[in-house]
Amino acid sequence: MEEKNTYNNNYDNSPLAYALNLIGGKWKLPVIWALSKNGTMRYNELKRNINVITNMMLTQVLRELENDGIINRKQYMEIPPRVEYSLTENGKELIPALKALAHWGSNMKKFNGEGM
Amino acid sequence: MEEKNTYNNNYDNSPLAYALNLIGGKWKLPVIWALSKNGTMRYNELKRNINVITNMMLTQVLRELENDGIINRKQYMEIPPRVEYSLTENGKELIPALKALAHWGSNMKKFNGEGM
DNA sequence: CAGTATCCTCACAGATACTG
DNA sequence: CAGTATCTGTGAGGATACTG
Numbered sequence: 001m002e003e004k005n006t007y008n009n010n011y012d013n014s015p016l017a018y019a020l021n022l023i024g025g026k027w028k029l030p031v032i033w034a035l036s037k038n039g040t041m042r043y044n045e046l047k048r049n050i051n052v053i054t055n056m057m058l059t060q061v062l063r064e065l066e067n068d069g070i071i072n073r074k075q076y077m078e079i080p081p082r083v084e085y086s087l088t089e090n091g092k093e094l095i096p097a098l099k100a101l102a103h104w105g106s107n108m109k110k111f112n113g114e115g116m
Numbered sequence: 117m118e119e120k121n122t123y124n125n126n127y128d129n130s131p132l133a134y135a136l137n138l139i140g141g142k143w144k145l146p147v148i149w150a151l152s153k154n155g156t157m158r159y160n161e162l163k164r165n166i167n168v169i170t171n172m173m174l175t176q177v178l179r180e181l182e183n184d185g186i187i188n189r190k191q192y193m194e195i196p197p198r199v200e201y202s203l204t205e206n207g208k209e210l211i212p213a214l215k216a217l218a219h220w221g222s223n224m225k226k227f228n229g230e231g232m
Numbered sequence: 233c234a235g236t237a238t239c240c241t242c243a244c245a246g247a248t249a250c251t252g
Numbered sequence: 253c254a255g256t257a258t259c260t261g262t263g264a265g266g267a268t269a270c271t272g
Contacts, residue, residue: 016145016214019221026245029132043254054246059255069228080253081252090227097220098132100213105135111206112185142265159234170266175235196233197272 022068023094027053027061032087035071036095040086070094138184139210143169143177148203151187152211156202186210 023029027050034049035041041049047058062085065071070091076082139145143166150165151157157165163174178201181187186207192198203210 014149014218015221015225016149016218017221018225019217020145022221022224029136033130033132047254054248055255056247056257057245060245069224075254081255083254090224093223094220097213097216100216101135102130102132104210104213105131105133105138107209108138108185108206109131109134163234170268171235172237172267173265176265191234197235199234 019097022070025061027057028065029098031058031061031065032070032091032094032098035085035087036092040084043083043085046085065091135213138186141177143173144181145214147174147177147181148186148207148210148214151201151203152208156200159199159201162201181207 023032030050030053031046034046038045038049043058043062046062047053047055050058053061062071062073066073069088072086072088074084074086076084139148146166146169147162150162154161154165159174159178162178163169163171166174169177178187178189182189185204188202188204190200190202192200
């Protein structure tokens with residue numbers, strides 16, 4: 001069940017392509033961001049936290065992140081069901097890189113002076 | 117002529133969203149990568165370097181990167197025309213962040229042990 | 233050489249409804 | 253509570269042809 005690689009052109013067989021592939025798409029970073037801020041979160045907690053994501057999108061992105069070793073999924077066999085998500089060590093190691101990007105983005109924003 | 121922001125959900129008004137917006141899409145990083153390796157490049161040089169990008173895509177992405185202050189476009193008024201592209205200072209400052217991501221990607225690749 | 237102008241496709245995303 | 257199952261649509265990306 002391989003994901004599509006939107007970034008598999010050129011500069012490819014580059015690990016950068018691989019990285020972007022893992023965190024690409026519309027919802028992966030919002031999920032990673034939320035988990036990095038809040039630690040462990042349940043499904044509906046994530047859903048509430050991430051603005052207006054649908055069940056389908058959330059489920060899909062959680063599965064992909066889990067398969068890629070970026071988040072942990074811990075399911076408690078209770079009723080009602082409880083499932084908790086958190087970043088793996090690998091996932092946590094992503095944060096500094098994201099911060100570097102964010103820092104650059106911050107400078108660019110100032111530089112370009114865009115309203116929002 | 118504002119670009120669409122694919123990443124403008126949640127974790128938004130975050131500079132990370134802004135950064136990803138600037139370098140998002142399929143072709144921006146290949147162009148940035150090529151320029152960071154080769155310094156100044158002409159249009160067709162980029163086209164040859166970046167695998168199978170079409171004129172349309174290359175032109176479009178060059179315009180956007182130029183408008184966002186990531187690359188310089190220098191046009192020489194000669195015949196035949198000559199146009200040279202290079203990274204701006206802002207563009208160059210992006211490279212370390214990309215390297216951080218690439219480094220993470222490299223680890224993930226090992227960790228996930230994917231064939232390619 | 234360095235681009236534009238059209239037209240088109242299809243994957244990603246979403247709405248809605250249902251379930252163990 | 254934590255998901256699945258369908259169906260639908262939209263726009264980023266692309267093929268092709270033409271131009272100053």
